[in-house]
Amino acid sequence: MTERHDCPGCGSTQLTGSLILPSQPVVLNYRFPTPVAAQQVERRDIHLRQCEQCGLIFNATFEPDIIPYDENYENRQCHSTAFEEHLISVASSLVEYHRLEGGTLLEVGCGKGDFLKLICRLAGAGGDGYDTSYLPGPQAEPPHLQFYSQYVTAAEIRRPYQAVLCRHVIEHVPEIGSFLKSLHEIAVAAGNPVIALETPRVEWIFDQLSFWDLFYEHCNYFSEPTLAYLCRQAGFEVVRHRRVFGEQYQLLELRIAPGPASEHPPGILETADLLQFARLIAQRVESLSRRISDSARGLPWGIWGAGAKGVSLANRFPDMAPALVIDSNPAKQGGVISGTSIPIVAPDDSRILQLQLVMIANPNYAPEMAATLQRIGFTGTTLTL
Ligand SMILES: [Zn+2]
Numbered sequence: 255m256t257e258r259h260d261c262p263g264c265g266s267t268q269l270t271g272s273l274i275l276p277s278q279p280v281v282l283n284y285r286f287p288t289p290v291a292a293q294q295v296e297r298r299d300i301h302l303r304q305c306e307q308c309g310l311i312f313n314a315t316f317e318p319d320i321i322p323y324d325e326n327y328e329n330r331q332c333h334s335t336a337f338e339e340h341l342i343s344v345a346s347s348l349v350e351y352h353r354l355e356g357g358t359l360l361e362v363g364c365g366k367g368d369f370l371k372l373i374c375r376l377a378g379a380g381g382d383g384y385d386t387s388y389l390p391g392p393q394a395e396p397p398h399l400q401f402y403s404q405y406v407t408a409a410e411i412r413r414p415y416q417a418v419l420c421r422h423v424i425e426h427v428p429e430i431g432s433f434l435k436s437l438h439e440i441a442v443a444a445g446n447p448v449i450a451l452e453t454p455r456v457e458w459i460f461d462q463l464s465f466w467d468l469f470y471e472h473c474n475y476f477s478e479p480t481l482a483y484l485c486r487q488a489g490f491e492v493v494r495h496r497r498v499f500g501e502q503y504q505l506l507e508l509r510i511a512p513g514p515a516s517e518h519p520p521g522i523l524e525t526a527d528l529l530q531f532a533r534l535i536a537q538r539v540e541s542l543s544r545r546i547s548d549s550a551r552g553l554p555w556g557i558w559g560a561g562a563k564g565v566s567l568a569n570r571f572p573d574m575a576p577a578l579v580i581d582s583n584p585a586k587q588g589g590v591i592s593g594t595s596i597p598i599v600a601p602d603d604s605r606i607l608q609l610q611l612v613m614i615a616n617p618n619y620a621p622e623m624a625a626t627l628q629r630i631g632f633t634g635t636t637l638t639l
Contacts, residue, residue, distance in 0.1 A: 256315075257301065257314045257315050258314050258315075259314075261305035261307065261308060261310055261312070261431075262310070262312055262428055262429055262430050262431060262473075262474070263305060263308050263310040263312070263430050263431050263474075263480070263484045264305060264307050264308040264310070264431060264483075264484065264487065264519065265431060266305050266306065266307035266308065266519075268305070268306040268307055269303045269304065269305055269306065269314075270303070270304055270306050270522070270528075270529065271302070271303055271304040271311075271522075271527070271528030271529040271532065272301070272302070272303060272528075272532070273300075273301075273302040273468075273528055273531070273532040273535070274299055274300070274301050274302075275299065275300040275302075275465075275468060276299050277297045277298070277299060278297060278298065278299070278300050278469060278470050278569070279295045279296070279297055279470065279565075279569060279592045279593035280295065280296045280297065280298055280317075280320045280321055280470045280471075281295060281296075281321050281322060281327070281470070281471060281592060282469055282470075282471060282562045282565040282566060282592050283327060283328055283471065283561070283562060283565070284322065284326055284327055284328065284592055285326040285328050285585065285586070285589055286326075286589060286590055286592065287326075288590075289590045289595050292589075292590035292591065292592055292593065292594065292595070293590075293593065293594065293595055295592050295593050296320055297593070298315070298317065298320065298470060299315060300313050300315075300468060300469070300470055301313060301314050301315040302314070302468070302475070302528060303528070304522060304527075304528040304529070306521060306522060307519045307521065308480050308483055308484060308487075308519045308520065308521070309477055309479065309480040309483075309519075309520050309521055309522050309523060309526060310430070310474060310475075310476065310480050310484070311456060311474070311475040311476075311526070311528050312428075312430075312473055312474050312475070313470070313472075313473040313474075316428050316470075316473040318428045318473070321426075321470070321471060323386050323387050324386070324387060325387060325389040327387040328583075328585055328586065334582060334619050334622065335622050336618050336619050336621075336622060337618075337619075340498065340499045340618075341368075341369055341372055342372065342376075343498070344421075344450075344452065344498060344505060345369065345372050345373040345376050345377075346376055348373065348417065348419075348448070348450055348507070349373065349376050349377045351494070351507075352416070352417060352448045352507075353416075354373075354377045354379055354416050354417055355377050355378055355379070356377070356378050356379060357377065357379045357380075357415075357416030357417065358379060358380045358381065358382075358413065358414070358415050358416060359373060359374060359377070359379050359380070359381040359382075359415060359416060359417045359418075359419060360381070360382050360383075360384075360406075360411075360415040360417070360418045360419070360440075360444065360447070361381065361382070361383040361384070361385075361418075361419040361420070361421075362384055362406055362418060362419070362420045362423060362437070362440070363384070363385050363420060363421070363422070363423035363426075364383030364384060364385045364388060364401065364419075365385055365387060365388070366385075366387070366388060366389065366391075367383050367385075367388060367395075367399070367401055369419065369421060370383045370399065370419070371399065373419070374398065374399060379398075379416075380398040380399065381398070381399050381400070382399075382400045382401075382402070382415075383399070383400070383401045383402070384401075384402045384404060384405065384406035384410070385401075385402075385403065386403055386404060386405065387403075388401050388402070388403045389403070406440070407436055407439070407440070408436070408439035408440050408442070408443040411440055411443035411444050414444055414445035414447075415444040415445070415447045416447050416448070417447050417448045417449075417450060418437070418440060418441060418444060418447050418448070418449045418450070419450050420437065420449065420450065420451050420452075421450070421451070421452040421453075422452060422453060422454075423451075423453075424451060424453050424474060424476070424481075425453050425454060425471075425472040425473070425474050425475065425476070426471055426472065426473065426474075427473070427474070428473050428474075430474050430484065431484065431487070431488070434484055434485060434487075434488035434490075435488045435489070437449060437488065438488050438489045438490060438510065441490075441508075441509075441510050442510065446509060446510050448493065448507055448508070448509060449490065449507070449508040449509070450505065450506070450507050450508075451481070451485070451505070451506045451507075451508070452498070452503055452504070452505045452506075453476055453481065453503065453504060453506075454467065454472070454475070454476075454502060454503055454504075455476070455477070455478060455497065455501065455502065455503060455504045456475040456476055456477050456526045457477055457478065457525045457526055458501055458502050459475065460525065460526055460527075460530075460531045461525075462639075463531070463534055463535065463538040464563075464639065465535050465538060465539065465570070466563055466566040466567045466570060466615070466639075467562075467563060467566070468566075469562055469566045471562070475526075476504070477520075477523055477525065477526035478495060478497075478504055479520035479523060480520055480526070481504065481506060482495055482506065483517060483519055483520050485506065485508055486511065486515045486517055487515050487517075488515075489510060489511055489514075489515065490508035490509065490510060490511055491508065491509055491510070491511040491512075492506060492507070492508060493507040493508060493509055494506075494507040495507070499618060500617065500618045502616075502618065539570070542639075543571060543574070545637065546571065546574060546611065546613070546637075547574060549610070549611040549635045549637055550574070550610045550611040551610060553609075553610035553611075554576075554577035554578075554608060554609050554610060555574075555576050555577065555609055555610055555611035555612070555613065556576050556577055556578045556579060556580060556606065556609045556611070556612050556613070557576050557579045557580070557612070557613045557614075557615055558579075558580045558581075558612055558613070558614045558615065558619070558623045559579070559580070559581060559614070559615040559616055559619065559623075560579045560580075560581035560583070560586045560589075560591065560598045561581075561615070561616070563615040563616050564579055564581070564591075564615040564616075565579070565591050565592050565593075567613070567615055567639075568591045568593075568594055568596055569591070569592070569593045569594060575594060575596060576596060576613075577596070577605075577608075577609065578596060578597050578598070578599050578603075578605060578606070578609075579591055579596055579597070579598050579599070580598075580599055580600070580601055580603070580606060580612070581598050581599075581600075581601075582600070582601050584600070586598045587599060587600045601623075601626050601630070602630060606627070606630065606632060607630065607631060607632060607633075609632070609634050610634045610635065611634055611635045611636075611637060612627060612632065612634065612635075612636050612637070613636075613637045613638075613639065614636060614637065614638040614639065615639060616639075617638050617639060620636075620638040623636075624636055624638075
């Protein structure tokens with residue numbers, strides 16, 4: 255793969271920093287048909303670079319077509335109470351602040367449609383959802399909701415919308431500058447709705463030194479000032495910009511700006527400096543490996559959470575791989591972790607009791623996971639990252 259030498263956000267050719275994570279699985283959130291298929295997942299290096307102008311951190315050797323965003327792509331997290339609460343809080347805040355009751359909502363990249371269904375229920379609204387990984391379920395969708403297994407552009411907009419929702423999409427889109435401009439065209443065609451973007455905050459990843467939050471599916475990592483700047487460059491004004499989900503994510507609400515954008519680019523900030531992060535990461539890998547070996551003492555250990563964080567972590571310690579990964583999502587149970595032969599088991603699986611250590615990948619879920627482990631009689635150590 256050839257390396258790109260321009261920023262996909264602002265187009266600048268002034269790039270700096272370099273962090274290479276070698277041979278990573280190209281997809282983490284995926285149901286593999288067989289253990290062999292999981293082990294034979296395609297692998298590529300992640301080569302992160304940072305734009306000196308706008309501060310965007312991106313994978314300079316990203317190959318978008320290698321990631322299978324098909325019906326086996328499975329990234330739902332809604333089987334956790336903490337995540338469910340997050341979704342309800344985001345949805346109800348959008349409905350109240352922007353008065354979306356009884357309106358019509360559009361979701362760009364709606365996944366399996368869970369969030370659109372939730373917010374339309376809260377708002378008494380109708381909705382259209384677009385996603386190439388959308389798969390019709392066994393039951394017909396309610397008549398006020400339409401889903402399309404395709405990408406959406408302004409050409410598909412045939413009626414006004416009060417809101418355009420785009421959650422956990424922009425970190426997957428390689429040509430992010432053009433994508434934000436196409437969102438602007440959608441907003442114009444839809445009659446100036448509120449645009450709500452949700453995406454991880456790179457500041458959180460860098461503060462926590464959570465190198466397992468860097469993975470192939472995410473080709474972009476946004477600091478708050480970088481994301482706001484790129485949206486203004488695309489012709490939006492920022493209505494609200496908040497940290498959500500224990501500050502791991504940022505939620506940006508936009509409208510079409512009345513005039514042209516004029517703002518100095520934020521550049522590289524102390525809080526999200528790739529070069530600085532790259533210097534600290536080797537030490538972090540070593541200290542975490544030591545904590546695992548000290549706690550597990552050569553006995554089997556496991557990870558709670560077969561989401562991106564957990565799958566990423568399971569791949570980072572090939573010499574002392576976990577025996578299993580626990581997940582409450584029935585669609586994941588019985589499957590195998592991408593890039594490995596590690597099984598995914600349910601929270602009541604008896605094999606958990608034989609573990610010496612369970613590592614909890616996402617601190618937001620720690621209380622409910624610790625409670626479940628206690629309930630099933632787990633007596634080993636838990637380690638929350
Ligand atoms: Zn840039």
